[in-house]
Amino acid sequence: MAKYLLLKHYRGGKPATNDVPADQWTADEWEAHIQFMRDFSDRLVETGEFVDANALAEDGVWVRYDGEGRPPVTDGPFAETKDLIAGWMMIDVDSYDRALELAGQLSAAPAAGGRPLGEWLELRPVMSEPPTITE
Numbered sequence: 001m002a003k004y005l006l007l008k009h010y011r012g013g014k015p016a017t018n019d020v021p022a023d024q025w026t027a028d029e030w031e032a033h034i035q036f037m038r039d040f041s042d043r044l045v046e047t048g049e050f051v052d053a054n055a056l057a058e059d060g061v062w063v064r065y066d067g068e069g070r071p072p073v074t075d076g077p078f079a080e081t082k083d084l085i086a087g088w089m090m091i092d093v094d095s096y097d098r099a100l101e102l103a104g105q106l107s108a109a110p111a112a113g114g115r116p117l118g119e120w121l122e123l124r125p126v127m128s129e130p131p132t133i134t135e
Helices: 027-047 096-107
Strands: 002-009 050-055 085-093 121-125
Touching (some): 027 050, 096 121
């Protein structure tokens, strides 16, 4: 099994096939989209392929270690991901092909007019531990 991260990008990436901005969706369109996401996650729980998922708020800050005391915190400059990443899902699947299949299915979440969103999802493998070298 290999873990993959599916990143949902609502702004700044390649346009979806149904690229009506999400802030123009109706309440019913949002509910259908969210229900699709719940149902999709539930199916992956049943197959043992679901690890975790969450939507992300637009708020965020930069933090770093800067010696003893309180770390500095700033509101930017942010990498483009602050505006791009709306949420993520972690899956644990048997193959890269299965990860691609699931990403394609997730991209079909309903959007404006009930039509599939056709959003581009970023698919990233989770790094595994480096091999142990013995001499």
